[in-house]
Amino acid sequence: MIEHLPGIPTEKVMILDFGSQYTQLIARRIRELNVYAEIVPYRISFEEIRREKPSAIILSGGPSSLYEKNAPRTGAEIFGLGVPVLGICYGLYVVVDAFKGKIKGSSHKEYGRAEITIREKSKLFKGLKKSQTVWMSHGDKVTTPPPGFRVVASSVNAETAAIENSEKRIYGVQFHPEVYHTVHGSAILRNFLFDICGLKPSWNMKSFIASSVEAIRAEVGDGTVLLGLSGGVDSTVTAVLLDRAIGKRLFCVFVNNGVLRKNEAEQVIERFKRHLKLNLIYVDASNRFLRKLKGVGNPEKKRQIIGREFIRVFMEEARKIGRFDFLAQGTLYPDVIESVSTKGPSDTIKSHHNRVPEVLKLIKSGRVIEPLKELFKDEVRVLGKELGLADELVHRHPFPGPGLAIRIVGEVTRERVATLQEADAILIEEIRAAGLYRKLWQMFAVFLPVKSVGVMGDKRTYENVIALRGVTSVDAMTADWAYLPEEVMRKISNRIINEVRGINRVVLDISSKPPSTIEWE
Ligand code: XMP
Numbered sequence: 168m169i170e171h172l173p174g175i176p177t178e179k180v181m182i183l184d185f186g187s188q189y190t191q192l193i194a195r196r197i198r199e200l201n202v203y204a205e206i207v208p209y210r211i212s213f214e215e216i217r218r219e220k221p222s223a224i225i226l227s228g229g230p231s232s233l234y235e236k237n238a239p240r241t242g243a244e245i246f247g248l249g250v251p252v253l254g255i256c257y258g259l260y261v262v263v264d265a266f267k268g269k270i271k272g273s274s275h276k277e278y279g280r281a282e283i284t285i286r287e288k289s290k291l292f293k294g295l296k297k298s299q300t301v302w303m304s305h306g307d308k309v310t311t312p313p314p315g316f317r318v319v320a321s322s323v324n325a326e327t328a329a330i331e332n333s334e335k336r337i338y339g340v341q342f343h344p345e346v347y348h349t350v351h352g353s354a355i356l357r358n359f360l361f362d363i364c365g366l367k368p369s370w371n372m373k374s375f376i377a378s379s380v381e382a383i384r385a386e387v388g389d390g391t392v393l394l395g396l397s398g399g400v401d402s403t404v405t406a407v408l409l410d411r412a413i414g415k416r417l418f419c420v421f422v423n424n425g426v427l428r429k430n431e432a433e434q435v436i437e438r439f440k441r442h443l444k445l446n447l448i449y450v451d452a453s454n455r456f457l458r459k460l461k462g463v464g465n466p467e468k469k470r471q472i473i474g475r476e477f478i479r480v481f482m483e484e485a486r487k488i489g490r491f492d493f494l495a496q497g498t499l500y501p502d503v504i505e506s507v508s509t510k511g512p513s514d515t516i517k518s519h520h521n522r523v524p525e526v527l528k529l530i531k532s533g534r535v536i537e538p539l540k541e542l543f544k545d546e547v548r549v550l551g552k553e554l555g556l557a558d559e560l561v562h563r564h565p566f567p568g569p570g571l572a573i574r575i576v577g578e579v580t581r582e583r584v585a586t587l588q589e590a591d592a593i594l595i596e597e598i599r600a601a602g603l604y605r606k607l608w609q610m611f612a613v614f615l616p617v618k619s620v621g622v623m624g625d626k627r628t629y630e631n632v633i634a635l636r637g638v639t640s641v642d643a644m645t646a647d648w649a650y651l652p653e654e655v656m657r658k659i660s661n662r663i664i665n666e667v668r669g670i671n672r673v674v675l676d677i678s679s680k681p682p683s684t685i686e687w688e
Pocket of ligand 1: 643680
């Protein structure tokens with residue numbers, strides 16, 4: 168079953184996911200063109216596709232080979248819906264296969280930039296020059312295009328770089344228009360959406376709010392909703408959206424898990440009670456969390472403990488309030504994509520606190536509302552702004568659910584939390600003062616339980632290390648380490664070593680993602 172998103176507009180593009188690493192990018196590019204796009208696993212039934220009434224279908228790329236046994240395919244019925252289809256890379260093979268063309272493994276694999284030549288006039292390439300730089304990533308290639316299809320573009324290694332059957336409005340491209348390196352990729356998608364499918368660029372955050380509010384009202388009826396609030400952008404935007412939809416039937420539970428940033432609890436209470444005037448239930452459970460974390464050094468264990476303890480505290484509060492019908496979460500698209508993907512993650516890199524077993528059980532029984540589930544972080548920021556939230560809040564750096572616990576390498580103790588809070592507060596203050604905060608995706612301090620020798624005054628010291636982690640990124644899927652001006656780094660380091668007790672050394676993390684991750688644990 169497709170999990171329903173509150174706020175689905177009537178015109179939408181359905182992306183059948185064959186497991187490409189770029190599938191999310193397809194959705195993103197299309198939404199940048201103000202058309203709503205949704206990703207579904209390629210296996211969903213034809214009945215479900217028909218019920219969803221997509222205005223266009225895109226078949227994504229994928230890691231498989233079509234001539235492998237049990238290669239993923241979609242039923243041929245979708246091509247009879249009368250809805251335009253665009254197959255991308257593996258999606259092109261699916262089209263070719265369905266219409267009885269031929270595909271073969273090739274010794275000339277093509278990865279990276281390539282030049283294509285547009286051979287014949289096609290609506291897909293309208294307004295573009297004859298020669299185009301595109302991003303290729305394939306091992307197989309089309310050897311015989313299917314009957315009824317024209318080859319409209321070629322590259323050196325792929326004679327069939329784009330095909331079309333304009334009558335049936337079925338198209339296929341060997342390259343990836345969704346990747347930035349395909350220089351005119353957006354123009355190609357625009358041609359597909361507007362010229363070929365006849366869609367209107369009418370999806371934006373304003374329309375998202377209106378349809379979201381309506382959908383939440385329809386789903387909740389006269390029920391009550393309990394929202395787990397962290398105070399960050401995602402849960403705050405979720406709260407404000409729910410408040411618009413159901414007002415005082417929304418209860419926000421803010422749990423202090425003992426691993427928040429300095430003064431965070433006070434700030435959140437102030438914001439929600441005074442400014443936003445929401446029903447806020449504050450629970451200081453820090454002792455409880457810190458007790459559970461005692462002696463635990465394993466990163467995944469820490470994540471599990473915090474995730475589960477949170478849901479326990481949350482449920483206890485729920486019982487105190489009495490009846491509640493739905494649980495709401497500020498889950499974003501990248502948080503759930505792994506459960507949508509066809510192949511699933513080959514490895515759980517980091518477990519997500521919004522997907523602990525207790526929550527999964529509630530999701531199964533249809534009692535979880537996640538209005539931001541299809542959005543990326545930058546889209547949530549635009550939404551927050553549209554909902555009238557202050558810039559300062561909307562542009563806050565992401566802060567993980569397990570909080571400082573995953574920024575303290577090894578065991579989490581009260582003392583270490585206090586040390587890290589101080590160091591982190593100085594770091595944030597200085598990057599704000601230098602006007603760098605908004606330029607960075609994230610910057611934070613990490614506590615390393617490594618002791619090294621120093622000298623302060625005339626005294627020998629033997630204390631711990633703080634690592635500074637700053638990155639630039641568009642969506643946290645990939646990230647580059649950020650280079651700060653020397654004088655800013657000097658000031659941060661001086662202040663941390665002089666002002667934070669127990670720290671005598673500051674180091675800089677210069678690792679990109681991948682192969683590192685943004686957080687240390
Ligand atoms: P990594 O460390 O995987 O992080 O490169 C990518 C982004 O996700 C944030 N992050 C989390 N956010 N709960 C969250 O809400 C979590 O458990 C979690 N783990 C990582 C991280 O801060 C970065 O922005």
